Each structure stands twice: as C-alpha cells, then as structure tokens.
Amino acid sequence: MGRFFLDKDEKFMDLAIELSKKANYPYGAIVVRNGRILGRSDADTGICKTIYKHAQLVAIEDALRNNTLMGNLKGCTLYSSCEPCMMCMEAICYSGIDRLVYGVGIEASNLYYHHIEDFSVLDIVKKINPSMKIIGGVCEEKALQVIQDYHNHIVEDDEKFIDMAIELSKKAFYPFGAIVVRNGEIIGKSDDIVPTKDTIYTHAELIAIESAVQNIKDSLSRGNLHECTLYTSCEPCMMCQEAILAEGISRVVYAATIEDSNEYFCDEFLVHIKDIVKRANSHTKIVAELHRDKAIEVLKDRGRLEI
Ligand SMILES: [Zn+2]
Ligand SMILES: [Zn+2]
Numbered sequence: 001m002g003r004f005f006l007d008k009d010e011k012f013m014d015l016a017i018e019l020s021k022k023a024n025y026p027y028g029a030i031v032v033r034n035g036r037i038l039g040r041s042d043a044d045t046g047i048c049k050t051i052y053k054h055a056q057l058v059a060i061e062d063a064l065r066n067n068t069l070m071g072n073l074k075g076c077t078l079y080s081s082c083e084p085c086m087m088c089m090e091a092i093c094y095s096g097i098d099r100l101v102y103g104v105g106i107e108a109s110n111l112y113y114h115h116i117e118d119f120s121v122l123d124i125v126k127k128i129n130p131s132m133k134i135i136g137g138v139c140e141e142k143a144l145q146v147i148q149d150y151h152n153h154i155v156e157d158d159e160k161f162i163d164m165a166i167e168l169s170k171k172a173f174y175p176f177g178a179i180v181v182r183n184g185e186i187i188g189k190s191d192d193i194v195p196t197k198d199t200i201y202t203h204a205e206l207i208a209i210e211s212a213v214q215n216i217k218d219s220l221s222r223g224n225l226h227e228c229t230l231y232t233s234c235e236p237c238m239m240c241q242e243a244i245l246a247e248g249i250s251r252v253v254y255a256a257t258i259e260d261s262n263e264y265f266c267d268e269f270l271v272h273i274k275d276i277v278k279r280a281n282s283h284t285k286i287v288a289e290l291h292r293d294k295a296i297e298v299l300k301d302r303g304r305l306e307i
Helices: 003-022 055-064 086-095 106-112 122-128 140-171 204-215 238-246 258-264 273-279 292-302
Strands: 029-033 036-040 076-082 099-104 133-135 178-182 185-189 228-234 251-256 285-287
Touching: 003 029, 003 036, 003 076, 003 099, 003 140, 029 055, 036 055, 055 076, 055 086, 076 086, 076 140, 086 122, 099 140, 106 140, 122 133, 140 178, 140 185, 140 204, 140 228, 140 251, 140 292, 178 204, 185 204, 204 228, 204 238, 228 258, 228 292, 238 273, 251 292, 258 292, 273 285
Parallel strands: 076 099, 099 133, 228 251, 251 285
Antiparallel strands: 029 036, 029 076, 178 185, 178 228
C-alpha cells in the first residue's frame, strides 16, 4: 500500500474521529467512495430505544439513501473510529462495502467503555467475506483518546452524582439517598416524597425511581428508564433491586454496601445486586462502593436503628 492511500485513510479517519467527539457515545463512522463522502454517523449515535443507532449502521443507512438497494455500496470504504460490532459487521458485508478501515480495536475500547461488552468477529468476517480488505489501527491513539475522555467524563459525573445522593441521605428520615439521572439531568430524587414510618415502600431508591417514571412524559409502561443511572448512597435491598430491573435502569452506582448498613444502621437481607443482575441475565451495569467511606460516615452518625 502506497503512502497516498495511507494519507487518504488518515484524512478520512480524522473525520470519523471528529464525528465520534460530537456523538452521545464515542463512536463515529463515514462511508466514502472515490474520495466522496456518501454517508456519515450523527450526534444521536447510541441514544436509542432501539439497538440500531450504532455509528457504523447510521453511516451505512445514510449512504444507502442515495443507493437504494443493499449491496449497492460496492467500491466504498467504511471508516470507523472503532472496530465494528457483530451487528454492524453483518450490515457492512451485506451493503457491499469492500474495504473497512478502523481506528481502535474492540478489546481496547472495552477497557474503557462497557456499554455493550463487544467482542471481535474479524476472524469470522475474513472467512465469510475474504475479498473484504480490512485495515486496523489507523489513527488508533486519537480514536482511543476520545473513548478515554468519554470514560473520564462518566467517572467525573459518577462522583458528582453519588455525592448528591449521599447529601440527600444526610437529610433523610432514614439515612439513605438516591437520584435517577438521564443524559446528565436529574429526573428523580429521593426527597421528592417525604418518607414516613407508616409504609415499607418509601425506600430512597423507590422514591427516586417513582419520581423519575412520573417525570418521563412518554412513560406508559414499565422498562422506560433504560437510559438512566440510579445513584444510591447504599446498595439496594431486594425490593428496590426488583424495581431497578423492572424499569430497565441501565446503570446503578452505589456507595455503602449492605454489610455496612447492617453494621452501622439496621439489618437487611444480604442479597447483592451483582448476583441478582447476573441471575436475571440483565445488562444493568453496577459500579460498586464509589465514595463508600462518605456514605458510611452518614450511617455511623445516625447510629443503630432502635425498633
Ligand atoms: Zn455496532
Ligand atoms: Zn430498598
């Protein structure tokens, strides 16, 4: 391969990486034929009630708007900031695209971003579609940097929001606090309803979830919190775990553990959310024990509950 192709590949990969910087999820892709861009991914990439908004699929669909039949993208190169997943690989092969250039490999991407735990299918594609040219690692560092920045941004957000949940726990009737966040916006908080001693249903997580459900206008059925993160000052109990799964919450970040609650405040059944998520085959991601020490301080300050 001559230097000319390399320069061209780097130029187009830079454009795909620019798109990945502006997207909701850190991926970008463009379809190019004879030096002309036929399709590109958009900023909504990944935001979905469907799974179809991967950058590569969006770019292919965009290119197909001028090429109505699948298979019409012969002679095209797909530039993707990250190695495509299995779903996108299928679309690439069907579309007729005969050259794939990607930046960072899936394994490296998975180190920082675990929305979906992808795996490489390059070996399969090479067998079923041997004529496709595949070049990886083009502008790899730049593409990976976007994913790392995205990851760091998530960590910063997690720290900010878990602190808010812990602040709520300080003022609460029982020392627990929770918030539900979607796209950086708080849509439910545990102080939206004042808990009383009269009911078992006023756990912080349930109040935050209920308030989030009520705040989502299009929420007519269960499972509508799939783009949301629940931040809770303590690992949820079984009742709240059920609500988390039922509403399809995609991430849970908690501070203190159930063991901490048992030691410093009141006894709770030892059922860990990681085990339940696994048993339920749920994709809910769990971030455990973030700012645990701060949440333990609140439990300690309150002292053991006398029943
Ligand atoms: Zn994909
Ligand atoms: Zn609970």
